[in-house]
Amino acid sequence: xxxxxxxxTAPTMAPAVxxxxxxxxxxxxxxxxxxxxxxxxxxxxxxxxxxxxxILWALTVGFCLMWEGLSLRLSGQPAKRHLLDGSAVLTxxxxxxxxxxxxxxxxxxxxxxxxxxxxxxxxxxxxxxxxNPAMVARVxxxxxxxxxxxxxxxxxxxxxxxxxxxxxSLHVILGAAPIPDAVTSASLLGYTKTxxxxxxDLLHSLGAAHGGTVVSWIGNRAGxxxxxxxxxxxxxxxxxxxxxxxxxxVPVAMLLGVxxxxxxxxxxxxxxYLDVASHLLSGGVMLGAFFIATDYVTSPSTGPGKLIFxxxxxxxxYVIRTWGGYPExxxxxxxxxxxxxxxxxxxxxxxxxxxxxxxxxxxxxS
Amino acid sequence: MAFLDxxxxxxxxxxxxxxxxxxxxxxxxxxxxxxLTIPLSQHVGASARPRVLVGQKVLKGECLAEAQGNISAPxxxxxxxxxxxIGEITxxxxxGLPMLAVTLEPDGEDRWTEPDVLTDPFSESPQAxxxxxxxxxxxxxxxxxxxxxxxxxxxxxxxxxxxxxxxxECEPYLSCDDRLMRDRAADILSGVRLMLHTTxxxxxxxxxxxxxxxxxxxxxxxxxxxxxIRIMPVPARYPMGSDRQLIxxxxxxxxxxxxxxxxxxVLVNNVGTAHAVHQAVMLGxxxxxxxxxxxxxxxxxxxxYEVPIGTLVSDFVELSGGxxxxxxxxxxxxxxMGNVLPHARVPVVKGTxxxxxxxxxxxxxxESRHCIRCGTCxxxxxMGLMPLEMAAHIRADRLEDAAKLGLTDCIACGCCAYxxxxxxxxxxxxxxxxxxxxxxxxxxxxxxxxxxxxxxRQDRLDREAREKAEIAAKRKAEREAAKAAAAKQPGAGVEA
Numbered sequence: 001x002x003x004x005x006x007x008x009t010a011p012t013m014a015p016a017v018x019x020x021x022x023x024x025x026x027x028x029x030x031x032x033x034x035x036x037x038x039x040x041x042x043x044x045x046x047x048x049x050x051x052x053x054x055i056l057w058a059l060t061v062g063f064c065l066m067w068e069g070l071s072l073r074l075s076g077q078p079a080k081r082h083l084l085d086g087s088a089v090l091t092x093x094x095x096x097x098x099x100x101x102x103x104x105x106x107x108x109x110x111x112x113x114x115x116x117x118x119x120x121x122x123x124x125x126x127x128x129x130x131x132n133p134a135m136v137a138r139v140x141x142x143x144x145x146x147x148x149x150x151x152x153x154x155x156x157x158x159x160x161x162x163x164x165x166x167x168x169s170l171h172v173i174l175g176a177a178p179i180p181d182a183v184t185s186a187s188l189l190g191y192t193k194t195x196x197x198x199x200x201d202l203l204h205s206l207g208a209a210h211g212g213t214v215v216s217w218i219g220n221r222a223g224x225x226x227x228x229x230x231x232x233x234x235x236x237x238x239x240x241x242x243x244x245x246x247x248x249x250v251p252v253a254m255l256l257g258v259x260x261x262x263x264x265x266x267x268x269x270x271x272x273y274l275d276v277a278s279h280l281l282s283g284g285v286m287l288g289a290f291f292i293a294t295d296y297v298t299s300p301s302t303g304p305g306k307l308i309f310x311x312x313x314x315x316x317x318y319v320i321r322t323w324g325g326y327p328e329x330x331x332x333x334x335x336x337x338x339x340x341x342x343x344x345x346x347x348x349x350x351x352x353x354x355x356x357x358x359x360x361x362x363x364x365x366s
Numbered sequence: 367m368a369f370l371d372x373x374x375x376x377x378x379x380x381x382x383x384x385x386x387x388x389x390x391x392x393x394x395x396x397x398x399x400x401x402l403t404i405p406l407s408q409h410v411g412a413s414a415r416p417r418v419l420v421g422q423k424v425l426k427g428e429c430l431a432e433a434q435g436n437i438s439a440p441x442x443x444x445x446x447x448x449x450x451x452i453g454e455i456t457x458x459x460x461x462g463l464p465m466l467a468v469t470l471e472p473d474g475e476d477r478w479t480e481p482d483v484l485t486d487p488f489s490e491s492p493q494a495x496x497x498x499x500x501x502x503x504x505x506x507x508x509x510x511x512x513x514x515x516x517x518x519x520x521x522x523x524x525x526x527x528x529x530x531x532x533x534x535e536c537e538p539y540l541s542c543d544d545r546l547m548r549d550r551a552a553d554i555l556s557g558v559r560l561m562l563h564t565t566x567x568x569x570x571x572x573x574x575x576x577x578x579x580x581x582x583x584x585x586x587x588x589x590x591x592x593x594x595i596r597i598m599p600v601p602a603r604y605p606m607g608s609d610r611q612l613i614x615x616x617x618x619x620x621x622x623x624x625x626x627x628x629x630x631x632v633l634v635n636n637v638g639t640a641h642a643v644h645q646a647v648m649l650g651x652x653x654x655x656x657x658x659x660x661x662x663x664x665x666x667x668x669x670x671y672e673v674p675i676g677t678l679v680s681d682f683v684e685l686s687g688g689x690x691x692x693x694x695x696x697x698x699x700x701x702x703m704g705n706v707l708p709h710a711r712v713p714v715v716k717g718t719x720x721x722x723x724x725x726x727x728x729x730x731x732x733e734s735r736h737c738i739r740c741g742t743c744x745x746x747x748x749m750g751l752m753p754l755e756m757a758a759h760i761r762a763d764r765l766e767d768a769a770k771l772g773l774t775d776c777i778a779c780g781c782c783a784y785x786x787x788x789x790x791x792x793x794x795x796x797x798x799x800x801x802x803x804x805x806x807x808x809x810x811x812x813x814x815x816x817x818x819x820x821x822x823r824q825d826r827l828d829r830e831a832r833e834k835a836e837i838a839a840k841r842k843a844e845r846e847a848a849k850a851a852a853a854k855q856p857g858a859g860v861e862a
Contacts, residue, residue, distance in 0.1 A: 301752070
């Protein structure tokens with residue numbers, strides 16, 4: 001053994017700096033946990049909108065992986081190592097949840113290109129992007145192709161009468177067959193906005209179209225996958241909170257940012273302003289609060305910063321929904337607040353031990 | 367309440383402590399190795415000056431090298447024997463740079479010098495007790511190795527009111543302080559009382575992490591009857607043993623970033639240091655050996671050992687029973703802040719709390735990835751820094767910006783790198799930036815000094831030239847005056 005011991009010399013001892021232990025966390029683990037949290041809502045959406053939704057989801061995720069791999073190869077990075085870190089899959093997944101479930105294939109192709117190539121890789125790849133890739137893609141698609149991006153369908157659950165089979169669905173997604181008119185429907189936010197602009201107030205428009213029920217709590221209505229399954233999205237979000245994948249700051253602040261103005265508006269003038277539940281369960285509020293605005297890369301990194309950021313996203317969402325030109329504002333609100341993230345980070349650092357909030361050494365109390 | 371914990375934020379991390387079974391094994395005494403290599407610089411401050419000659423026979427505890435300067439500590443012979451060399455050896459540091467050391471060949475008798483004991487230290491002046499501590503070469507055994515007598519004198523000068531005794535031992539794998547508290551609680555408390563006497567502090571608070579119930583019980587039992595000593599269990603959380611964090615935990619006081627603990631009336635000492643003070647003052651024994659933990663998956667007999675200072679790591683491991691597996695990494699200290707050793711033929715020193723040998727499986731190398739700004743490092747940082755922002759600045763070579771974010775407040779505890787899911791070697795970034803900044807600072811000072819000297823020289827040259835010109839002008843004036851006078855002389859007669 002003594003030989004053995006004496007032989008332990010420099011070459012075998014690679015220089016390494018402390019710590020020599022690690023907590024075991026990994027980027028891919030985080031990404032996979034987030035994806036796991038999305039599973040219930042996604043499966044429910046699949047059931048609700050049938051094969052077209054499944055195909056669109058698979059295409060979006062697949063295209064994202066493709067663009068990611070291509071970008072990594074072109075930029076000379078080890079594609080194998082980065083491709084499977086889960087970030088591209090997650091971007092595609094989130095984007096798919098915000099699209100009309102029966103959108104054609106090229107929406108997935110272009111959307112994933114914008115998300116991965118423009119919004120992520122052009123900024124330098126994972127961790128370097130300023131804007132949330134899925135939201136950039138969603139907004140770019142919406143302003144470029146308003147028609148397919150606002151063509152919502154009423155739920156037509158798998159295996160129910162009239163639901164398209166796999167091959168029919170493939171035709172729909174490939175654009176070979178048109179979406180039957182009977183199936184198309186407007187989302188709640190889109191519908192009320194149109195009616196309001198026509199001068200029909202909420203009492204009449206909602207009463208007429210939705211049989212009095214303002215909002216379907218089980219998501220049985222037209223919308224994206226992430227919209228219809230709002231409660232399952234929230235459940236997944238709570239699971240992430242429990243596993244400490246995200247902290248409470250952004251979801252709480254963002255929901256309050258929507259709830260407070262909505263409550264005030266609705267109580268002042270229920271004819272003009274939607275109620276709180278409709279705001280919370282429609283559009284991308286839940287998805288935004290738990291999965292989009294919580295994106296590490298594009299949101300501030302300290303607690304107070306996250307509160308400001310979340311509240312900003314929530315409030316901007318309400319403002320855009322209520323007074324803006326578009327019925328839904330989560331994506332715009334997220335992008336707007338993304339631009340502020342670095343500034344928020346700069347002004348909300350934690351207090352350093354032994355220093356005051358401004359970074360000056362503490363005074364000694366005598 | 368687990369639910370409420372979601373809304374709380376705590377600094378620090380909870381690494382698996384790996385302290386047992388090593389901590390539960392009774393202390394073993396290491397047999398003498400055939401040669402001891404005792405470095406002359408085992409403390410913060412000036413290195414000691416040798417006062418023995420090659421060939422000289424020394425007794426155990428005899429002074430080999432004396433302190434020089436205000437901040438320094440003497441070095442003593444860990445056993446009786448012959449000085450065979452005084453020269454450079456490899457330092458127990460990743461750099462593997464050379465350092466001066468006395469090499470001693472033991473005679474096997476392990477014979478002590480006559481102990482010089484203070485019979486009643488509590489009737490002596492604090493200065494006399496501190497002098498005794500200084501003569502025994504006691505330094506901070508928690509790892510900082512600051513000369514203890516200097517610290518105690520600072521405490522007395524600053525009129526500290528509270529002495530904090532650090533028994534938290536928050537580094538995983540290490541258990542020498544745990545073992546010391548279990549086995550020699552009475553001696554530690556005797557040392558604490560001596561420290562109270564030396565600093566004039568009113569009370570002592572002993573902080574022990576609650577993952578060491580046996581040590582807490584032993585210390586509680588031993589402290590009974592000493593009203594001014596309080597044993598205070600603290601939550602096991604790394605880095606609880608860091609001075610500033612422990613001070614907040616035990617006293618609620620926060621040390622300003624530009625001040626020392628003594629400025630807020632507190633002095634922190636390790637339990638091992640208290641034990642060494644007891645040995646120095648009550649038994650007249652200088653610091654020549656200490657408890658060290660041998661641990662890690664590659665060690666055949668993990669546990670705590672009483673090891674003479676200057677024992678080579680290779681001898682230490684071999685005498686303990688060798689390795690059980692091929693070590694991939696050899697570390698002096700704990701896994702969170704310890705140093706990688708360049709090889710095993712380096713001596714253990716006063717500040718060595720343990721030697722860890724990790725197998726390849728324990729130190730799996732994972733390549734680092736991009737920062738995803740998850741902010742986990744911010745939550746883990748016990749100092750309230752933003753490691754990810756500082757690292758981003760350092761990557762772009764904006765070191766001043768990193769400094770503005772509090773780089774100088776970083777204690778290099780390693781929490782950030784421990785939790786980083788992208789495995790970014792953050793501590794390495796910070797070491798690099800601190801080193802680079804201080805190098806720049808030094809070169810700036812040097813440049814300023816050069817500029818000042820050049821300006822002074824120019825001033826002097828100008829002055830000399832001016833003086834020369836003045837003198838020349840004066841001479842010229844005199845000459846001309848004389849000439850004029852000479853020219854006037856004959857004329858004067860004419861006029862007259």
